[in-house]
Structures are given as structure tokens and as C-alpha cells.
Amino acid sequence: MRVGLFIPCYINAAYPEVGIATFKLLEHLGVDIDYPLPQTCCGQPMANAGFETSALPLARRLDALFAPYERVVTPSASCAAFIRIHHPAILAGGDTGSRAKNQTEDEHPCHTHEKIVDLCEFLHDVLRVTALPGVFPHRVSIHNSCHGVRELRLSSASELNIPRYSKIAALLALVRGIDITEPERPDECCGFGGMFAVEVPAVSACMGREKVRRHLATGAEYITGADSSCLMHMQGIARREKLPARFIHVAQILASGL
Amino acid sequence: MKDNYPKAAARFLRDAERAKWHDDTLWMVRQKRDANARSIPEWEQLRHLASQIKTHTLLRLDHYLEQFADSAAANGITVHWAADAVEHNRLVLEILQSAGVKKLVKSKSMLAEECHLNPYLQAAGIEVVESDLGERILQLAGQPPSHIVMPAIHLTRQAVGKLFEEKLHTDPGNSDPTYLTRAARRHLRQHFLTADAAMTGANFCVADSGDVVVCTNEGNADMGVALAPLHVVSAGIEKVIPDAGALAVYTRLLARSATGQPVTAYTTHHRAPRPGCQMHVILVDNGRTDTLANPEHAQTLKCLRCGACMNTCPAYRHAGGYAYSYLIPGPIGMQLGMSRDPRAHAGDIPACSLCYSCNDACPAKVDLADQTYRWRQQLDSMHLASAPKKLISRVLRLLFTSPKLYENVLRLAPLVNRLPRFLVYNRLNAWGRDREMPPFAGESFTRAWKRGKVKASREKSK
Numbered sequence: 001m002r003v004g005l006f007i008p009c010y011i012n013a014a015y016p017e018v019g020i021a022t023f024k025l026l027e028h029l030g031v032d033i034d035y036p037l038p039q040t041c042c043g044q045p046m047a048n049a050g051f052e053t054s055a056l057p058l059a060r061r062l063d064a065l066f067a068p069y070e071r072v073v074t075p076s077a078s079c080a081a082f083i084r085i086h087h088p089a090i091l092a093g094g095d096t097g098s099r100a101k102n103q104t105e106d107e108h109p110c111h112t113h114e115k116i117v118d119l120c121e122f123l124h125d126v127l128r129v130t131a132l133p134g135v136f137p138h139r140v141s142i143h144n145s146c147h148g149v150r151e152l153r154l155s156s157a158s159e160l161n162i163p164r165y166s167k168i169a170a171l172l173a174l175v176r177g178i179d180i181t182e183p184e185r186p187d188e189c190c191g192f193g194g195m196f197a198v199e200v201p202a203v204s205a206c207m208g209r210e211k212v213r214r215h216l217a218t219g220a221e222y223i224t225g226a227d228s229s230c231l232m233h234m235q236g237i238a239r240r241e242k243l244p245a246r247f248i249h250v251a252q253i254l255a256s257g258l
Numbered sequence: 259m260k261d262n263y264p265k266a267a268a269r270f271l272r273d274a275e276r277a278k279w280h281d282d283t284l285w286m287v288r289q290k291r292d293a294n295a296r297s298i299p300e301w302e303q304l305r306h307l308a309s310q311i312k313t314h315t316l317l318r319l320d321h322y323l324e325q326f327a328d329s330a331a332a333n334g335i336t337v338h339w340a341a342d343a344v345e346h347n348r349l350v351l352e353i354l355q356s357a358g359v360k361k362l363v364k365s366k367s368m369l370a371e372e373c374h375l376n377p378y379l380q381a382a383g384i385e386v387v388e389s390d391l392g393e394r395i396l397q398l399a400g401q402p403p404s405h406i407v408m409p410a411i412h413l414t415r416q417a418v419g420k421l422f423e424e425k426l427h428t429d430p431g432n433s434d435p436t437y438l439t440r441a442a443r444r445h446l447r448q449h450f451l452t453a454d455a456a457m458t459g460a461n462f463c464v465a466d467s468g469d470v471v472v473c474t475n476e477g478n479a480d481m482g483v484a485l486a487p488l489h490v491v492s493a494g495i496e497k498v499i500p501d502a503g504a505l506a507v508y509t510r511l512l513a514r515s516a517t518g519q520p521v522t523a524y525t526t527h528h529r530a531p532r533p534g535c536q537m538h539v540i541l542v543d544n545g546r547t548d549t550l551a552n553p554e555h556a557q558t559l560k561c562l563r564c565g566a567c568m569n570t571c572p573a574y575r576h577a578g579g580y581a582y583s584y585l586i587p588g589p590i591g592m593q594l595g596m597s598r599d600p601r602a603h604a605g606d607i608p609a610c611s612l613c614y615s616c617n618d619a620c621p622a623k624v625d626l627a628d629q630t631y632r633w634r635q636q637l638d639s640m641h642l643a644s645a646p647k648k649l650i651s652r653v654l655r656l657l658f659t660s661p662k663l664y665e666n667v668l669r670l671a672p673l674v675n676r677l678p679r680f681l682v683y684n685r686l687n688a689w690g691r692d693r694e695m696p697p698f699a700g701e702s703f704t705r706a707w708k709r710g711k712v713k714a715s716r717e718k719s720k
């Protein structure tokens with residue numbers, strides 16, 4: 001199986017180590033992984049702000065770029081969710097944003113949405129990883145990001161009455177020495193929300209401060225999650241507030257020792 | 259004009275202590291809701307059913323409305339139809355005037371709020387007394403509701419104590435909830451005994467029996483109806499449901515979702531006027547058929563008005579109901595306001611981080627967050643999009659569709675880390691107001707890849 005790696009724009013610019021950890025991890029697991037160029041962004045920041053039209057050329061590019069691959073893996077739950085749920089409608093140019101809608105007849109048949117998986121989904125559901133070589137002797141608090149929880153269903157949403165599960169926790173548990181915990185209000189939004197962060201900065205920052213404090217209250221040394229965007233927002237808050245929080249993407253913990 | 263949501267929310271947050279209390283109080287309600295939802299093994303099936311029954315009913319709304327009207331009429335109820343708020347208010351006034359009503363006791367009705375009924379009746383010389391405790395507090399304070407189920411949630415008990423001191427002459431400084439509730443009850447009892455008519459909303463209109471079902475905790479609606487010779491019901495046309503079987507699904511969901519109780523204290527079926535009395539039901543459209551005709555937003559009509567989407571919404575909990583321009587706040591209020599008048603309520607649309615919690619909390623599975631996302635897409639063509647957001651999106655588009663430019667920007671981005679603070683952190687940088695900028699990497703992933711470093715890092719550790 002040929003797998004294409006999609007590295008979202010902000011990971012590319014600010015957290016290349018997350019991309020490197022993802023690559024190492026997948027290679028270690030024997031995946032035939034490639035990073036096709038040039039790649040930029042999935043278009044989510046613009047679409048969530050109301051400008052799907054600006055996201056359209058990006059969706060087209062992405063789809064063409066990943067055409068040769070059977071799977072596309074990305075270390076970002078939010079981008080995976082956006083591509084899977086919104087790209088078909090954006091490419092179809094039809095009415096926007098219907099999650100149920102799949103594109104019907106169109107000159108640009110879209111395939112990436114069927115192939116895209118978040119790294120955690122790929123490891124948990126596709127590869128069904130049962131062993132990892134790493135050691136990470138730290139207490140970590142899992143940040144259940146909204147799109148991971150309520151779009152990709154990486155863990156059971158606290159609103160629903162369904163059996164509790166967490167794919168992220170199950171994967172982290174494969175790393176030796178790790179002590180996994182979750183904050184109070186385990187899947188409440190951290191307040192990032194893309195342009196929400198700059199359009200409603202007061203609410204966004206207030207939510208972020210509360211979220212970081214709840215993570216820290218667990219006694220965790222690290223806050224980890226499947227979305228670097230949420231981590232970036234909380235890191236910005238923690239640094240401004242001089243809170244002793246450290247952030248690390250799940251991929252980096254799973255790749256520890258590689 | 260009212261401030262838009264971002265400004266109003268910022269103002270609300272300035273009183274940090276009260277803001278925290280608001281957030282904690284509503285979160286507590288959500289936790290009670292969670293505990294109740296978990297106590298029902300078939301909760302998710304119930305939600306699914308609730309959604310399907312509403313969808314079915316809405317698709318055959320004409321049929322069920324006529325069935326309800328016929329059943330109600332057969333039971334001796336006078337049924338009226340109102341196309342809009344103006345017609346609704348005029349009908350209410352006509353009914354009241356022809357019965358010689360001077361004083362009306364009302365129980366909480368969001369529809370009456372929607373139609374601005376109270377000022378209209380008062381201008382016509384009718385005394386209107388809100389009998390729901392929360393609504394009565396607001397009527398005394400001269401304020402609109404800030405939540406649909408707990409309308410006075412923005413007021414602390416101390417504030418209520420002060421208000422009662424002034425209006426009901428309670429003991430100075432006494433804000434004991436039991437004491438205040440007793441004082442309100444004594445005061446309201448006088449009104450119940452002297453009112454000429456009672457008005458209620460409806461939670462459900464059951465088509466096959468003609469029942470109007472009203473769910474309350476205080477019993478005030480029942481008290482009003484039981485004492486007055488005339489009962490007027492205002493109901494939106496989306497309140498109709500097929501039968502008692504459907505009702506059973508909704509009564510199991512409603513109170514659990516709204517306040518985290520297994521059931522409301524009173525679930526009253528008003529089926530017919532009492533002997534010698536009159537009962538009228540006004541079925542109101544007021545824009546609902548337009549919403550029904552709009553496939554992107556028709557699901558709004560499935561709403562039970564439980565308020566769960568507000569309680570779970572972080573943007574609501576951190577801003578309060580008054581931060582929204584429409585009288586119903588939170589995720590459902592944003593949809594209702596926009597369906598009514600996009601121009602007036604587009605300022606509410608930023609109030610969403612797209613966390614999707616509302617969708618999962620909603621007992622009727624209204625696709626709230628998806629609708630917000632869709633409204634955002636529509637703002638630009640209505641010339642209501644925010645100019646800065648549009649500009650940012652254009653710039654991003656340019657950047658992301660020009661790989662060369664993008665790579666150069668990636669290469670230069672780390673310079674931001676070393677700029678003097680005043681250049682990076684200023685009024686133009688909303689991100690930097692409360693947060694530090696992300697630390698741009700010395701070398702982007704793409705560049706590291708091109709230079710073979712990513713693969714090499716793997717080789718090294720082999």
C-alpha cells in the first residue's frame with residue numbers, strides 16, 4: 001500500500017518535528033510512505049470562516065497531488081475531518097457544507113476524502129498496531145480536540161450515551177512507562193476554532209486559559225493530542241500566562257525511541 | 259444597534275467572577291443532563307427516534323396541522339391561524355377584548371416573546387403579569403430573557419434580592435432563595451386570583467387527540483388556567499406531533515435535556531375548555547414555512563426548545579445570552595435569528611468555534627453547528643461577511659495556491675520570532691492579545707524533506 005503523507009501548513013511551519021515523528025513512526029511500522037510536493041493547506045481556515053470559494057483551488061490541488069496513493073495520512077484530526085467531510089461538497093461546487101452530501105456528477109471527481117485518515121485512525125483502525133518500541137516515563141494529559149472527538153470519533157463524546165473509548169489513549173498505552181490522564185471536562189473545546197481565535201479573541205483566550213489550567217490540574221507533565229492547532233493555541237496561552245505547561249503531539253510520544 | 263457578539267462577549271468577560279459563575283452554573287446543568295442521559299440505556303435510540311418523528315411530521319405538516327385543528331375543534335377548542343406576529347397579536351387582543359379581559363396572567367412562552375406580545379397588549383390597556391418565576395423577575399426588572407429555559411440565569415440571587423426589595427418590599431439584604439420564592443408566590447397569588455384570562459405556550463400539540471401539552475416545573479401555568487375563565491394558547495406550527503406514542507419519546511427527552519430532571523414536575527394535557535369557560539389555540543407561522551422550504555436550515559424546526567445546546571455551548575457559557583442580537587441566544591438562537599433576518603443577526607454568527615458539542619447534545623439531533631458553518635458560507639453573497647476575515651482568506655488563498663511563495667514565506671517565518679515585541683504584539687494582532695505567537699521553526703518540514711533530512715533522521719536511528 002502506497003501512502004501519501006499530508007503535512008498541514010501550520011505543522012510545516014511551526015512544528016516540523018511532528019511531521020518527522022509521523023514519518024519515522026510509519027516507516028518503522030513498514031509503511032511505504034511518501035511526501036509528494038508541493039503541498040500547502042487543505043483550505044479549512046478559509047472555509048470555516050465562510051470562504052469555501054477560497055478553499056476550492058486548494059481542494060483541487062490536494063486531490064490531484066494525492067491521486068497516485070491508496071491512502072493519505074496526516075497527523076491532524078481536524079484537517080483529516082475537513083477533507084473527509086467538506087471536500088466532496090466543495091469540489092462539487094454545490095450547496096456548501098452538507099456533511100451527508102456526496103458529490104454526484106462533477107468534472108473533478110474527488111477521491112482524497114475516501115483515502116484521508118488521521119494518523120491515530122490509521123494506526124488504530126487500519127494497521128491495528130499492538131506494540132510500539134518506545135518508552136515515555138511521564139504523566140500526560142490527553143487533549144481530546146473537538147474535530148477528533150465529534151467528527152472523526154477518535155474517542156466517545158461526553159454528550160453521548162455510548163460505551164466509553166479512546167483510540168488515542170489505547171495507542172498511548174502501548175508506550176512503556178507512560179501515565180495517561182484526562183482533564184476535567186475531558187472534551188470541552190479549548191477555544192481555538194480557527195478564525196474564531198482572532199475574531200472572538202476574548203472568549204477564545206478565556207476558554208484557552210481554563211483549558212490549560214484543567215490540564216495542569218491533573219498533575220500532567222505534558223499535554224498531548226492529535227491536533228497541533230489546539231496545542232499551538234494553548235501553548236501560546238501558557239507562555240503568555242507563564243504557566244508551566246509542556247505540549248507534545250501524540251505522534252512524538254508514539255515515535256519515542258525511534 | 260446592538261454590539262456584535264465578539265464585542266458584547268468581551269464586555270461580559272470583563273466581570274471575571276460573574277462570568278465564571280455563569281459558565282460553572284450552566285456547566286452544572288449540562289452535567290446533570292449527562293447523568294440523566296446516561297441513566298437511560300436507549301438514550302441514543304430515543305434521540306434518533308425524536309429526530310425521525312419530527313422529520314416525518316414536518317414533511318407532512320399540512321396533514322398533521324389539519325388533524326390537530328379538527329381534533330381540537332371537536333373537543334370544543336376554538337382554533338385560529340396566524341400568518342405572522344402582527345396577526346397573532348391582533349388575534350390575542352381580539353379574543354381578550356371580546357371577553358372583557360383587563361388582566362392576563364401568562365406563563366413563559368418564547369413565541370409570545372418572538373411576537374413582542376406584551377408591549378402590544380399593554381399598549382391596548384391590558385395588564386399582563388408573567389407568572390413563571392424567572393419571567394416575573396425579568397418583568398419586574400424590565401429585562402428580556404437570556405436563556406430559553408432559565409430566562410433569568412444571568413442574575414445572581416443577590417441581584418434578585420435587591421430587585422424584590424425594591425418592587426415587592428421584601429426584607430433588606432435577604433437573598434435567601436426560599437424566602438424570595440415565597441415572597442414571589444404570595445405576590446403572584448393575588449394576580450392568579452384576580453386575572454380574567456390565562457395564556458400559555460405549548461410544548462406539544464398532539465394531532466390525533468387535539469391535546470395541548472404544557473411542561474413546567476412551577477405549576478404556574480396550571481394555576482393560571484385553572485382559575486381563569488379563558489385560556490389562550492399560542493403555538494408555533496412546528497409544535498404539532500402525531501400522537502401519544504410520539505409524545506412519550508419527547509417527554510422522556512425534554513426535561514432530561516433541559517434541566518437534568520427525569521421529567522418536569524407538571525406535564526399537563528389541556529384537552530378541552532372547562533365547563534362554562536373558553537379555550538383558544540392560535541397556530542402561528544411567522545416565518546416557519548419559509549424555514550421549512552429552505553433545505554439547508556429546515557432542521558431548525560425539529561427543535562424542542564430544551565436549551566441543552568446553550569448549556570453545552572462554550573461560546574454561550576462564556577458570553578451570556580445578551581451577547582447575541584436575537585432574543586433566543588446560543589446555537590439554536592443563531593439559526594432562528596438568521597432565518598428571521600440575516601441582516602440583523604449576522605453579528606451572532608462568529609459565536610461558534612465549530613466544536614460540534616451542540617449537535618451531540620441536542621435531543622432532536624438538529625444539525626446546529628453545520629448550519630452555522632453554512633450560514634458563514636452564505637454571508638459573503640449577502641454582503642454581510644466580515645471584511646478582515648475576507649481579506650485574510652484571500653491572502654491565505656494566494657499564499658497556498660503559490661507553492662513558491664509559500665516556501666519562501668516558510669523560510670522567512672522564523673524571522674518573526676526575532677522581531678522586536680512591539681512589531682509583533684500590537685493592536686493589529688488579535689492572536690497576540692492574549693497569546694504568544696507560535697514559534698516558527700528554523701527549518702520547515704518541506705525544507706527538511708527536500709534536503710533529505712527527514713529520511714536521514716530515520717536512517718540515523720536505525
Ligand code: SF4
Binds near residue numbers: 560561564568621623
Ligand atoms: S436545538 Fe436541540 S438542544 Fe437546542 S434547544 Fe432545540 S432541541 Fe434543545
